[in-house]
Amino acid sequence: EADIYQTPRYLVIGTGKKITLECSQTMGHDKMYWYQQDPGMELHLIHYSYGVNSTEKGDLSSESTVSRIRTEHFPLTLESARPSHTSQYLCASSDPGQGIVGTEAFFGQGTRLTVV
Amino acid sequence: AQSVTQLGSHVSVSEGALVLLRCNYSSSVPPYLFWYVQYPNQGLQLLLKYTTGATLVKGINGFEAEFKKSETSFHLTKPSAHMSDAAEYFCAVSEAGTYKYIFGTGTRLKVLA
Numbered sequence: 695e696a697d698i699y700q701t702p703r704y705l706v707i708g709t710g711k712k713i714t715l716e717c718s719q720t721m722g723h724d725k726m727y728w729y730q731q732d733p734g735m736e737l738h739l740i741h742y743s744y745g746v747n748s749t750e751k752g753d754l755s756s757e758s759t760v761s762r763i764r765t766e767h768f769p770l771t772l773e774s775a776r777p778s779h780t781s782q783y784l785c786a787s788s789d790p791g792q793g794i795v796g797t798e799a800f801f802g803q804g805t806r807l808t809v810v
Numbered sequence: 811a812q813s814v815t816q817l818g819s820h821v822s823v824s825e826g827a828l829v830l831l832r833c834n835y836s837s838s839v840p841p842y843l844f845w846y847v848q849y850p851n852q853g854l855q856l857l858l859k860y861t862t863g864a865t866l867v868k869g870i871n872g873f874e875a876e877f878k879k880s881e882t883s884f885h886l887t888k889p890s891a892h893m894s895d896a897a898e899y900f901c902a903v904s905e906a907g908t909y910k911y912i913f914g915t916g917t918r919l920k921v922l923a
Binding site for chain 1: 842844846851852853854855856859860861862900902904909910911912913914915916
């Protein structure tokens with residue numbers, strides 16, 4: 695069965711630390727996404743990738759960066775964490791594929807980040 | 811630009827009652843529409859989707875939604891609510907060629923015993 699994994703699930707870290715949130719998928723999907731979700735609020739797209747070596751910023755400005763060196767891996771990095779970065783981060787992937795329209799996005803379980 | 815509006819951030823229904831969660835979209839081209847459910851501290855799980863063809867789509871857990879182009883709506887319904895339906899529900903839109911998914915603000919469904 696296809697799956698998408700995020701680690702860690704929960705992270706509490708001090709201000710100024712560098713952190714990397716991991717996201718991996720086993721579906722071979724080309725498209726991957728990072729969403730930021732504050733408690734009880736909508737999802738905001740912060741980064742997306744259409745394939746290896748392709749990354750774009752999303753609709754919500756974020757101080758985080760991403761990389762896509764391998765198809766299955768799409769990590770998100772914060773060089774210096776701040777309390778304003780406290781949020782839930784959700785990773786997703788999709789694969790519209792040639793001739794296939796309207797494919798849904800598959801989501802990981804999320805990483806809840808708290809910066810103290 | 812595509813967008814999604816979900817009316818009602820909180821909806822309460824009695825167990826066994828009809829569930830109706832509203833979603834309106836804006837899109838310059840025929841959209842692809844999705845409903846997702848999110849349980850506490852979890853990711854999003856697909857309930858159902860509309861791409862082309864039949865405008866009434868059935869999903870998991872007894873949910874269904876109807877695409878109405880004239881009303882630009884994609885409301886989610888379930889005939890009889892169950893306690894396990896209590897969760898956050900998100901409507902999303904995607905346009906062909908963009909490969910991006912835009913989400914509404916979500917509706918928290920509470921089911922009363």
